[in-house]
Amino acid sequence: xxxxxxxxxxxxxxxxxxxxxxxxxxxxxxSTHAFFETIGYSSVVLFEEDRMGLPILEANCRFxxxxxxxxxxxxxxxxxxxxxxxxxxxxxxxxxxxxLAQGYEVRAWTDFSNGKxxxxxxxxxxxxxxxxxxxQEIS
Amino acid sequence: xxxxxxxxxxxxxxxxxxxxxxxxxxxxxxSTHAFFETIGYSSVVLFEEDRMGLPILEANCRFxxxxxxxxxxxxxxxxxxxxxxxxxxxxxxxxxxxxLAQGYEVRAWTDFSNGKxxxxxxxxxxxxxxxxxxxQEIS
Amino acid sequence: xxxxxxxxxxxxxxxxxxxxxxxxxxxxxxSTHAFFETIGYSSVVLFEEDRMGLPILEANCRFxxxxxxxxxxxxxxxxxxxxxxxxxxxxxxxxxxxxLAQGYEVRAWTDFSNGKxxxxxxxxxxxxxxxxxxxQEIS
Amino acid sequence: xxxxxxxxxxxxxxxxxxxxxxxxxxxxxxSTHAFFETIGYSSVVLFEEDRMGLPILEANCRFxxxxxxxxxxxxxxxxxxxxxxxxxxxxxxxxxxxxLAQGYEVRAWTDFSNGKxxxxxxxxxxxxxxxxxxxQEIS
Numbered sequence: 022x023x024x025x026x027x028x029x030x031x032x033x034x035x036x037x038x039x040x041x042x043x044x045x046x047x048x049x050x051x052s053t054h055a056f057f058e059t060i061g062y063s064s065v066v067l068f069e070e071d072r073m074g075l076p077i078l079e080a081n082c083r084f085x086x087x088x089x090x091x092x093x094x095x096x097x098x099x100x101x102x103x104x105x106x107x108x109x110x111x112x113x114x115x116x117x118x119x120x121l122a123q124g125y126e127v128r129a130w131t132d133f134s135n136g137k138x139x140x141x142x143x144x145x146x147x148x149x150x151x152x153x154x155x156x157q158e159i160s
Numbered sequence: 161x162x163x164x165x166x167x168x169x170x171x172x173x174x175x176x177x178x179x180x181x182x183x184x185x186x187x188x189x190x191s192t193h194a195f196f197e198t199i200g201y202s203s204v205v206l207f208e209e210d211r212m213g214l215p216i217l218e219a220n221c222r223f224x225x226x227x228x229x230x231x232x233x234x235x236x237x238x239x240x241x242x243x244x245x246x247x248x249x250x251x252x253x254x255x256x257x258x259x260l261a262q263g264y265e266v267r268a269w270t271d272f273s274n275g276k277x278x279x280x281x282x283x284x285x286x287x288x289x290x291x292x293x294x295x296q297e298i299s
Numbered sequence: 300x301x302x303x304x305x306x307x308x309x310x311x312x313x314x315x316x317x318x319x320x321x322x323x324x325x326x327x328x329x330s331t332h333a334f335f336e337t338i339g340y341s342s343v344v345l346f347e348e349d350r351m352g353l354p355i356l357e358a359n360c361r362f363x364x365x366x367x368x369x370x371x372x373x374x375x376x377x378x379x380x381x382x383x384x385x386x387x388x389x390x391x392x393x394x395x396x397x398x399l400a401q402g403y404e405v406r407a408w409t410d411f412s413n414g415k416x417x418x419x420x421x422x423x424x425x426x427x428x429x430x431x432x433x434x435q436e437i438s
Numbered sequence: 439x440x441x442x443x444x445x446x447x448x449x450x451x452x453x454x455x456x457x458x459x460x461x462x463x464x465x466x467x468x469s470t471h472a473f474f475e476t477i478g479y480s481s482v483v484l485f486e487e488d489r490m491g492l493p494i495l496e497a498n499c500r501f502x503x504x505x506x507x508x509x510x511x512x513x514x515x516x517x518x519x520x521x522x523x524x525x526x527x528x529x530x531x532x533x534x535x536x537x538l539a540q541g542y543e544v545r546a547w548t549d550f551s552n553g554k555x556x557x558x559x560x561x562x563x564x565x566x567x568x569x570x571x572x573x574q575e576i577s
Contacts, residue, residue, distance in 0.1 A: 030468050031481065032321060034314040036368050037207065037272065041310040042216045043189060046182035051447050064448065065508040068176065077181045081220040087277070090314050091482040133176065138226070169329050170342065171458040175451040175507050182449060190308050203309065204369040229453050230343040315485065315550065320494045321463035328460060346454065355459045359498040365555070411454065416504070 022097050022154060023059040025052065029092045039087040046080055048096060049112045049124050056098040056110065060150040072134035073141075078107065082124030092116050099156040103148060106130055106140040111156055161236050161293060162198040164191065168231045178226040185219055187235060188251045188263050195237040195249065199289040211273035212280075217246065221263030231255050238295040242287060245269055245279040250295055300375050300432060301337040303330065307370045317365040324358055326374060327390045327402050334376040334388065338428040350412035351419075356385065360402030370394050377434040381426060384408055384418040389434055439514050439571060440476040442469065446509045456504040463497055465513060466529045466541050473515040473527065477567040489551035490558075495524065499541030509533050516573040520565060523547055523557040528573055 027048070035041040053075065054064045067073045088094060095115050102109040107129050114121040129140040130147070143151075166187070174180040192214065193203045206212045227233060234254050241248040246268050253260040268279040269286070282290075305326065313319040331353065332342045345351045366372060373393050380387040385407050392399040407418040408425070421429075444465065452458040470492065471481045484490045505511060512532050519526040524546050531538040546557040547564070560568075 030464075031313055031471050032319040032464055032467060035309055036312040036314075036316045037213055037215075038314045039215070041189075042219060043182050043185035043310060046185050047447075047449055050180075050182060050449060054448050063508065065506075074176055076176075076178070076226065077223050079220070079222045080181060081218070083218045084216050087215065089482075091480065169325075170332050170452055171325055171328060171460060173453040174448055175453075175455045177453045180449040186308075186310055189310060193309055202369065204367075228343075230341065315491055315493075317493070319467075320497060321460050321467060324460035324463050328458070352454055354454075354456070354504065355501050357498070357500045358459060359496070361496045362494050365493065 022099055023052075023056045024095055024097045025055050026093060026095045027051075029088055029090050029094060031090055034090050039089060042082075042084060045082050045084070045114065045122055045124060048094075048114070049080065049082070049126055052096045052098045052112050053110055053126060053128070056154070060147075060154065062147065062150075068133070072132065074131050074133050074138070075128040076131050076138060077126055077128055079127040080124065082122055084122045086116075086119055086121050088114075088116060088121050094121065098154075100151045100154050101125060101156045103143065103151050105142050108143065108151065161238055162191075162195045163234055163236045164194050165232060165234045166190075168227055168229050168233060170229055173229050178228060179231075181221075181223060184221050184223070184253065184261055184263065187233075187253070188219065188221070188265055191235045191237045191251050192249055192265060192267070195293070199286075199293065201286065201289075207272070211271060213270050213272050213277070214267040215270050215277060216265055216267055218266040219263065221261055223261045225255075225258055225260050227253075227255060227260050233260065237293075239290045239293050240264060240295045242282065242290050244281050247282065247290065300377055301330075301334045302373055302375045303333050304371060304373045305329075307366055307368050307372060309368055312368050317367060320360075320362060323360050323362070323392065323400055323402065326372075326392070327358065327360070327404055330374045330376045330390050331388055331404060331406070334432070338425075338432065340425065340428075346411070350410065352409050352411050352416070353406040354409050354416060355404055355406055357405040358402065360400055362400045364394075364397055364399050366392075366394060366399050372399065376432075378429045378432050379403060379434045381421065381429050383420050386421065386429065439516055440469075440473045441512055441514045442472050443510060443512045444468075446505055446507050446511065448507055451507050456506060459499075459501060462499050462501070462531065462539055462541060465511075465531070466497065466499070466543055469513045469515045469529050470527055470543060470545070473571070477564075477571065479564065479567075485550070489549065491548050491550050491555070492545040493548050493555060494543055494545055496544040497541065499539055501539045503533075503536055503538050505531075505533060505538050511538065515571075517568045517571050518542060518573045520560065520568050522559050525560065525568065 101111040111125045240250040250264045379389040389403045518528040
């Protein structure tokens, strides 16, 4: 499962001293781009050479424990669902053993080459890579 | 219904030329603070004088149409649900007649005065004000 | 002198409860775009139709008084210097009578139409408009 | 010389596809906090235990080459000047061999323990650590 770690910066907090929540969505976006790089799809190359992008359809996050300046946060990103043109990626934020937040993004595999962005079927090669990073349901 | 209008700024967009989606959560946060000011609860006064705040438990947004630099966006904020200590506020983003995005935040009425933040029952006075801004279900 | 007013939002502050300083540069950027709109140059139109932009060469700000969540801030923007391809715009931030910060940006009138951005002589029409918003030196 | 490396994220760019310049000030702020951690002063500990902070008096940055999504940027931070209560820290941004930007921050060693923040003489121990990271002038 692709993971990466980052540190809460000074400007990420608000006047209550805890992380300003929209930053979690910025971190989810970062994590999705990192996930794609891990599986061999650089979003720079995708967008600049192929004019393919991953616009957001929905994003959700539930917040369990506040985080603070200086915290080291680990994000785990997993594919939770794959449809024809759309997939759902889930991000879990932990500080050590503590679950901080859990969110997901629904994104569409999208062609930007013709003015108006248009969702496309997810190619088999990408679909196969997704399969290696599917969320493990606890049975 | 409390509404306010703002403009998409240059830095709100990303390399694809459309609004970077985490900004919508920043705008939802702004709109909630504006909503509270409208009903007579300034979050500055609340936090500084009473040590009461509104930490987030969950936030969700669905995105229907991309928005761009220079767009004038109107947000409507309505109370969608009120429980004992927790409420859900819904934000609808429109550019003219076009529905751009619709989201909600679940927040807890929280006492910050004793180190560890602790959710409290929503006071009757606030609960009553919420009633005047309840989301109108279409029947 | 073009002025505009905005409010410090919750997420603009940091854990010390004061505005996170990089936001002032975001506000300077916003103010420059607003200034151009005031004098009849919409940066959207400029960039999308003419592929002209205003990339930054230098930005500076001095901070005199901290600002806080909920503060209403007025920015005044004036042209402080105009060279062949480059101009300097100065932004003054006030809360009521209190001077909060004063900064400037040096920007180049730049053609983005040919891959590599290239600075161009400022057209006479724009130069003339600048003249109406020149900073008044106190003599 | 304390250095650290980071990656330009998707949301750091603007509609022209280049980094939105205020992010450089965010990165300078991050780098100053990282610098202090390197020399044994955690800004979390400083602020929470000693109520000491480093508010900004001035920040400046000159931009030489645009940077883009996915770029890996290295920042070098050096102390450029130390006065009684105030110091200047300089940050140099490079992508490989290419100089992207160079900036500085002037900050005051400040006591936040008594309501109104008050600048204090920089303690000898900190002053000595600064000496090990002084900017090397080329003679």
